Amino acid sequence: MLSNTIQSLLNQQVESEAASSQYYLAMASYAETKGYNGVAEFMYRHSDEERQHMLKLVRFINERGGHAIVPALSQPPTAFEGITEMFASLLEHEISITQKINELVAATLDEKDYTTHNFLQWYVSEQIEEEALARTIMDKLNLIDNDKGGLYLFDRDVAGFTVTSANDAPAG
Numbered sequence: 001m002l003s004n005t006i007q008s009l010l011n012q013q014v015e016s017e018a019a020s021s022q023y024y025l026a027m028a029s030y031a032e033t034k035g036y037n038g039v040a041e042f043m044y045r046h047s048d049e050e051r052q053h054m055l056k057l058v059r060f061i062n063e064r065g066g067h068a069i070v071p072a073l074s075q076p077p078t079a080f081e082g083i084t085e086m087f088a089s090l091l092e093h094e095i096s097i098t099q100k101i102n103e104l105v106a107a108t109l110d111e112k113d114y115t116t117h118n119f120l121q122w123y124v125s126e127q128i129e130e131e132a133l134a135r136t137i138m139d140k141l142n143l144i145d146n147d148k149g150g151l152y153l154f155d156r157d158v159a160g161f162t163v164t165s166a167n168d169a170p171a172g
């Protein structure tokens, strides 16, 4: 059984993952309208992955006797300054998600909820991989430095970039 504190924190994380999914969907739509089809592909897939992260939490909360709450979401941005700025926002966003996961993990230790602690290890690994991928992408974009030919090649390649982590393994 989940404590009220842990249930509430897990539900906040449901909201964060749902908001991430919407955020990356907005990025996908922006990229697609600007002709960056590879970037759009990457972002559509990333958005789907965030929805899966949300669903794992929803199922876990309910399986542990809690009630997962489907949250209302605020509208994400509709425009970005450019592709580099958009990926910089993605990295910043993932760093903030890592922080939330870390706080959640700390709370499970305070509450002696070792089952939830164990479940969250998947998210800890996932965040390491997602941040690493976002940093690799930013390194490439900084090298390209808005060169049109470079961005063309980046767009072609980024469609194939995936997080190769815990994503392949079942949660919990």
Ligand code: FEO
Pocket: 017, 020, 049, 050, 053, 094, 097, 126, 127, 130
């Ligand atoms: Fe749900 Fe981007 O990690």
